[in-house]
Amino acid sequence: MKAVRKSEALSGVDAHAGIESDLQLYYQMKLVRAFEERVSRLHRQNKILGGVYSGAGQEAIMTGVCAPLEPGDVLLPLHRDLGVFLLRGVDAGRLMAQLMGKQSGFSRGKDSFLHAGDVGRGVFGSTSMLGSSLPVAVGAALKFQLKKERHVAVAFFGEGSSSRGDVHEAMNFAGVRKLPVLFVCENNRYAYSTPIEKQMAIENVADRAQAYGFRGHVCPGNDLLAVLQLSRSVISRIRAGDGPALIECKTYRYHGHSEHDPALYRSKEELVAWESRDPIETYELFLQKKGHDLPAVREQTEQQVQAVVQQAVDFAEQSPYPPPQEALSDLYATPIVRAPKG
Amino acid sequence: MKAVRKSEALSGVDAHAGIESDLQLYYQMKLVRAFEERVSRLHRQNKILGGVYSGAGQEAIMTGVCAPLEPGDVLLPLHRDLGVFLLRGVDAGRLMAQLMGKQSGFSRGKDSFLHAGDVGRGVFGSTSMLGSSLPVAVGAALKFQLKKERHVAVAFFGEGSSSRGDVHEAMNFAGVRKLPVLFVCENNRYAYSTPIEKQMAIENVADRAQAYGFRGHVCPGNDLLAVLQLSRSVISRIRAGDGPALIECKTYRYHGHSEHDPALYRSKEELVAWESRDPIETYELFLQKKGHDLPAVREQTEQQVQAVVQQAVDFAEQSPYPPPQEALSDLYATPIVRAPKG
Amino acid sequence: MEVTYVRAINQALFEEMRRDENVFVMGEDVADLGGAFKVTEGLLEAFGPDRVIDTPIAESLIVGAGVGAAALGMRPVLEMQFADFISCAFDQIVNMAATMRYRHGGQVACPLVVRAPCGAGVHGALFHSQNPEAWFTRVPGLKVVAPATAYDAKGLLKSAIRDDDPVIYFEHKRLYRSIKEDLPEGDFLTPIGVAEVKREGRDISVITYGGTLHYSLDAARIADKEDGLSVEVLDLRTLLPLDREAIVATAKNTGKILVVHEDRLTGGIGGEVSAIIAEHAFEYLDGPVVRLAMADTHNPFSPPLEEFVLPDTNKILAAIRRLAAY
Amino acid sequence: MEVTYVRAINQALFEEMRRDENVFVMGEDVADLGGAFKVTEGLLEAFGPDRVIDTPIAESLIVGAGVGAAALGMRPVLEMQFADFISCAFDQIVNMAATMRYRHGGQVACPLVVRAPCGAGVHGALFHSQNPEAWFTRVPGLKVVAPATAYDAKGLLKSAIRDDDPVIYFEHKRLYRSIKEDLPEGDFLTPIGVAEVKREGRDISVITYGGTLHYSLDAARIADKEDGLSVEVLDLRTLLPLDREAIVATAKNTGKILVVHEDRLTGGIGGEVSAIIAEHAFEYLDGPVVRLAMADTHNPFSPPLEEFVLPDTNKILAAIRRLAAY
């Protein structure tokens, strides 16, 4: 159970305490990247089954958005937002176990990947149906409003998901009731193979916010400092009762849509252009300019994150599969009681 | 069968020929009003069962939008758009028979009201599920685009319906493919009892058009001249291949949501204010200013429309109910053939 | 005091909202208007706009937001203006709400109720008459109830609101004001998952629920009086999970089963009930398991058509007689 | 030439698009990518972007637009990327498409096909494994097919495209590349509405379709070899309308019926099949009508869980043996 302790300690520092020192943010992005790269490798090794959707390249968005959040806030990550779990301090071992379908995963083997959450950390799982998590986030925000709690609900979604009707219904209602919800669009220019031009006739998803009566912001999603600056001000306004907001982060995914996808539909040039805006390497430039000893920092951080990831893998691999009957549990919270009839 | 002939003759003049003289437009609005008022009366007399949703007060919108349309264009009216049928020259007797569930109605008694259309006139029925007709209109427009036909598809919807996800999905796709479709929002400030402030946080539904990359226009929906001017230019641009457009017509319904609804949720002042913008009476002012002999015109027109309506009622009342087995017909176009197996 | 079915539902809402401040009502026109059928009448005045919430026309949002609120401990009671429009919230119900607890490995509950005014016989035609229950009774994680009496309308809604799982509650529009009963004073519940023998008998069982219970009871009385047949009538009340014990018990008791519902024949719940009997009470059967239901078509509008396709007392009586003669 | 199931579907699309210029394909990633499963591979190159259309992620739009185009004479073949997402197009299918002809009194047809890659056994978990067919088999106006062989995959898709009614076509993902057959040269059709006896027998009938046909055939062969049982296997192929004649015929033939499907037990099509038999072949039954299906739960992810809930050859064989011993 070492992995558990380790990553819980970890989480105490990064997300929950609200401390956002340069090095912690760096550590967080590196951890997400390392964890995801390991997941991809485990998938190639057939140790993780089913679909794996890497968020590599998009770490700055999750990191920047999660930093200003507080305990009690609620998050609904989508398929490419595994990082959100780590950033909220979810136990890395259990997360890995979840991906492997092991007993110690959040769903005890019932579902893969991100359809379960770690509710204690405010992270809820969604279904695969893209966009359908936005109404749920809006409902969480409604609860905060009704109960006068100063929390924020955050829904992540891709630009492709923004075409779904649920997104419209959710944003409209959020606007009408000025709910404390933040919509985070990770615009990585593709929905599977479909380029953005075939998905929408406008430039920015954020431009839709005004159609619902709230603010929309566009920001360079690979620039952690920019995301952070925006998310801090936007989240504090939402928390203050200013109503919903939408931030759209322009970004790119390095991998194919899933690990099965060679992504032949896009050009090498495009990939290279975006790799040159790598969020981690860009942030390293910042650390350097600021006077940090980058080689040392990098090495130390890499050791740390590799240790966390390795412990997570070890923990998950040692965790048993659930017993088959687990498939039938947790369907209902209130059991049927057939009392003898009077 | 007199009613049939009469109204077919009628239709030849107004909608299809494209002639839009002052008096014809006047006649059209009066006809729609008279027909609907008669429907309301028949409903009170229990001769029309089920829900009746009067469009009284909104005649200028349908009249203005239909005038520039051509044969081959496709229309999808919603629950308050009975007038569209008349304006497209649909047989008034059959329309009345449809409302009464008679054999000679378009659906031969299977459905009430506007869920059936008169396909030969380009009028298609929708389901009751508000907003779901917009994807269908978009599909019709897609057909026109794929087959390079210079037709336009027109979808009518209320501001309340605009909250449905289907509306978003439809508009977004129309924008992406620049489809020849016109979205007509009849904004009468209420969705059943729900005022517009509870439906959306913005002023104009038309402002959403820009979120889909096409033009949105707001116009005073009780002003036939304004609607006509706008619809003429917008429809001709759509026909020319300019892509979709949305026009929002501000209006008001005189009756309750349905004939069952006393509409206690709105004020007398509001009603009076809108009655003073009555589309027909406003248009009468125009006729007068233009030098028409209004009392004569009015009397003559009223006689004409009452005759059409009375013939329609007579025709419908004399029409028999369908035989019960009609309930089981028209489910399938291609029957199942169970050939002896080889 | 005699209470109508619609008033019983309204009472349940009042009582549960008073009992638990986390209960709130949300839907189209539920506040000012008190709902299209006046089911939520008076709630706005009593509980204020934070607990009686009008929404835009957006069924998927209504249910989805209900899931979000429920996951955080609220108890939303969500109204579909007509059960027919539940199709617009379908994905949120069958995929989001129904799986919430399961995929979170039991970490979270989803205590919401979707109220759906259903049923034909009121000239509603294709889109204001549907009985969509069987779309949901095949979805684990949901519970589905369909009260046929004012007592059960109140008792099941109260149970549904207190239940920690998502419950789809089908209330039959034709019953709203056509039935009345004396209800007990004070708090009472109808348990979810438990069918009830509404009339005991020995010769034939009619298994039914919702809109066709009263026709079935009428037919049973006539068959008794005119034919001397002793007909048992089982009201399923809960459609998911089915009360298999009660179904098998009545089948064993009479050996002749007629399953009746207002939903269409093909794909209706009758198939499931019949299959349970054919598998688990086979040895006790004295005749085929017969189903009587709406014809396999859409709900037609014109009165002679609607009458033709729907089950009624006479059709049930005829089926009872045919089965008795088998 | 041996052709896989997935290739058979692809061939059907090619042939029908060549035959009729009103046929076009629309869905997410169907053009450039050739679909998530490569079912539409090569179509873009052969027929161009006006006949192979990528859409945004908007299932309701995909089907709704299909209805609009179909009503004007086109023949859209609409792809759901996974059958699971058909829930997002639910209203457009069950209310818009299914009623189009009926409510227009026969004035218009709605010749569209919705292709839905379905089925479990590929580690897809809750939302990439579903078998949603029974949501649609209760909807008049639709036709529903579920081919289990490469021959029928091709033959039924060609029939579906030529059919003037909306057809929901369930293709099983596990079969895509796991089965192969020699297909005849030239045009051939599998008729809609007609089941097929894939193996004749006298002692027991297994009635099945789609993903569980092959397991059933394997179990039948083993039961023959090891137990000397003569097992008939009926492949339903079309799920709406069911081939009642064929169902009743096999029931009369053997008197012992096992219904098998990969969809969940409760609310699955097995209930309807069983009910038909319990009503219309009652006198011929020599034992209970037994159902074997996925357990009443969601499709779990973890391999031991998935294996536990799904039917397979061994479970079918055991059920055959139990029923034989009855």
Ligand SMILES: Cc1ncc(C[n+]2csc(CCOP(=O)(O)OP(=O)(O)O)c2C)c(N)n1
């Ligand atoms: C309703 C629905 N339709 C289709 C899919 C299949 N699907 C999974 S991810 C994806 C692309 C998503 O694109 P986007 O929202 O931009 O997110 P990204 O993958 O680019 O991060 C698709 C089509 C789905 N999961 N849900």
Ligand SMILES: Cc1ncc(C[n+]2csc(CCOP(=O)(O)OP(=O)(O)O)c2C)c(N)n1
């Ligand atoms: C999906 C759906 N939800 C609810 C309803 C019930 N309903 C019928 S009309 C109506 C109000 C419609 O408002 P709007 O679109 O503004 O049109 P209006 O009646 O004002 O002309 C409602 C809620 C419906 N028909 N469909």
Ligand SMILES: [Mg+2]
């Ligand atoms: Mg994307």
Ligand SMILES: [Mg+2]
């Ligand atoms: Mg309105």
